[in-house]
Amino acid sequence: MKEMYDLIVVGGGPGGAIAAKNAAELGLDVLLIEKRQEVGDPVRCAEGVSKICLSDHIEPDPRWICADLTGSRIYSPDGTMVEMSEEMSGGEVGYVLERKVFDRALVDQCARAGAEVRVKTRATGLIMEKGVVCGIYAMHLGEEYEIHSKIVIGADGMESKVGRWAGIDTSLKPADMETCVQYLVTDIDIDPQFCDFYLGNEIAPAGYLWVFPKGENMANIGVGILGSKSGDHRAIDYLDKFMRDVYPEGRIIEMVYGGVPVSGPIEKTVSDGLILVGDAARQSDPITGGGIINAMEAGKIAAEVAADAIKKGDYTTDTLNEYETLWRSTIGKEIEYSLVVKETFIKSTDKDLNHLAQSLSNVNFYSLSLKDLLYALFKANKKLLWDLRGLFRDVVNNNFEFKYKKNQFD
Amino acid sequence: MSIKINRYKCGYCGACVGVCPGGALELVETWVEVNDCCTSCGLCAKICPVGAIEVNK
Incomplete structure (x- = not known):
């Protein structure tokens, strides 16, 4: 481990690995740390993922696909x-993955792209100078290290501490x-x-x-x-x-x-010298719980924004806000939609759920598009789904692009 | 420290860390550590999927 990098990525899950890989490919000097001694283990995932967008990040490989x-x-x-x-x-x-193999393949990709990888290495704090993040304190095999960087990406998962250390409240109710x-x-x-x-x-x-x-x-x-x-x-x-x-x-x-x-987007995911990605940024889908694709998409955006910022020599919130804008206008939109659906779903009684399902029992799905299905669902259940009318209207009017439709549920 | 984590039950998933309002918990490799900021609020015990945490009020 050196004392200085362009970029330190905390966390070797899909979000962190994709961020590190893309940053390395864009010419940055990158360190990826993973606190566990093995990438991808222990698994905390149902391992379902949609095919859409997956191959943008890694070539599908039978070694980590358990079911098609x-x-x-x-x-x-x-x-x-x-x-x-x-x-x-x-x-x-979609696929059902073998995360232990999949996550390792992603980190393998990022190591081959030129990023330095350290496992069994945990971030214990952020190096801050006048409120600006400029590195991390890390522990590896019981030794403490101070590692400086121009930008830190926190991809440290659901139990994220990196955001909190920088003053972003990521705690969940x-x-x-x-x-x-x-x-x-x-x-x-x-x-x-x-x-x-x-x-x-x-x-x-x-x-x-x-x-x-x-x-x-x-x-x-x-x-x-x-x-x-x-x-x-x-x-x-x-x-x-x-x-x-x-x-x-x-x-x-x-x-x-x-x-x-399943909180939906948090208020901010960047601060001076810091970007949060994936579950650490609460980017998992509030209705399916899926997080892999969103984390990878966000990781890629974060790497690109970080590379631009480093080229400009400006790592302030103003510059890094580009990340905020980009993810919120893509994956963020879908997360917002899912949040609205979730709010209705969690209020549903068993009777409501039965009613919704029964209203679809006579529909021939094989001849319908998803749009037609949603339209039929809403028409038959206007009262139950009233809170979702805006969403249905957007879908039927094609305002909601399914570019980021993932149907994922990991 | 005023919570007790049964490490034989704990699956070190970190759900407790995510809901801890004071940031008193930390998921180190395969165990959870508690620091002095713990206020015994009990959210960790509530969220734990397997009931591995006990709060001493």
Whole structure:
């Protein structure tokens, strides 16, 4: 480790790795640190990701693709099933990843692009001069280091400290986080090309339960509930009940815990000398909880803005605000839409959810576009979905571009 | 420190760190550390997906 870099990236997840890779490719002298001794482990993810945008960042590779999805099914509390196929979503649905391999492949890419990578290295604070971030304090194998840089990118995940150290309040209320438990279950009968979502206040209050195939007879089965609903009954209790009821024969070969920010965008994601990316910037999708693609898109934007700033020799908030503008006008828009949907969703009773699902039971999905589907849904449920009328109007009028549509749910 | 983390239950996911209003918690590699800023507010215990945290009020 040197004492000075152009850019230090804190965190070796998808957001950090893509930021570091792009910055290195743009000629910056980059250090990426990861606090764990292994990149990508332990996993805190349901591993579903849409194909759209993924290949902008990394060439799809069978080594980290466990399942290629052709559709998804949503089950309302009374069991009414709504199926959405590949044909309907207008193309490809998504993959279920092997994050341990995927994350390592991303960091491998960034190391090969010229970034220096240090694992088992944790940021313990920011070096600040007159309110300007100009490096980090780090710990590696028990030794403390002072490492200077022109810009720091905080991609330190849901448990981010980097933003807080710079005075950006990133703390989440329990109602702004889904608290989740997932088992990797084997020896079960599942459809290896479909992901299933189960809704209902008995199953997953203000959240959902998912079954994502990881190949033949194996799936990530998990549940996320809104933090404000957690207490006497926790995520693990809901999952154990579902396992007893639906997959009593399943064998659990891995346990995964995690928290997913569903707060929507925080007020600011830059300060002098600092940019926040991914879960650290609360850029995960409030309705699906998906964060991989958003983090990678944001990481790329952050790298480009950082490279420009360094070329200009100006690392102030004014210059870095370009990042803020760019991500908010792209991925940020979709996050805002999802936030509106989430607010309606978490207020829905089981009766509401059943009603919504039943209104779609006579619709032939294979012949409809997503736009037609949303239109039909709104028409049949105007009262329930009234708060979402602006969103539906935008979709039907084509104001909402699906360029960033990801349909992801990691 | 006024919370107790059962490290045999904890899956070091960091959900508790994300909701800690005072920044008293930190997810170090595979364990959670608590500093003196802890006010025993209990949000960490509420959010924990597996119930690994106890608060002593």
